Amino acid sequence: MAHLICPVDDIKPGRALRVKIEDHAIAIAKAKDGKVYAIDDKCSHGEISLSEGFVDNDSIECWAHGAKFSLATGEALTLPAFEPVAVYEVFVEDGNIYLEYEPA
Numbered sequence: 001m002a003h004l005i006c007p008v009d010d011i012k013p014g015r016a017l018r019v020k021i022e023d024h025a026i027a028i029a030k031a032k033d034g035k036v037y038a039i040d041d042k043c044s045h046g047e048i049s050l051s052e053g054f055v056d057n058d059s060i061e062c063w064a065h066g067a068k069f070s071l072a073t074g075e076a077l078t079l080p081a082f083e084p085v086a087v088y089e090v091f092v093e094d095g096n097i098y099l100e101y102e103p104a
Contacts, residue, residue: 005019014031014032028099039071065081
């Protein structure tokens with residue numbers, strides 16, 4: 001199911017936005033190159049919101065302990081995290097960001 005998130009221009013490059021679908025928090029990140037990604041908004045190392053972290057072109061870094069995750073795959077790229085986080089399909093259509101997410 002596609003969920004309308006916001007206009008693509010509402011998120012600046014290098015930033016992320018926390019959204020909740022039912023009780024599930026997801027970070028919608030806009031890479032510095034303008035590509036949009038969706039990733040679980042919880043670091044696998046701790047209960048830290050990734051949407052408050054630092055976004056590069058292909059990764060997001062947890063602000064608390066510095067663990068980096070691939071925005072494309074959710075793979076943990078640096079310690080202290082070693083477990084991946086889930087990623088979701090996201091697309092831009094008519095200037096709006098949509099997230100493909102089906103609550104369990």
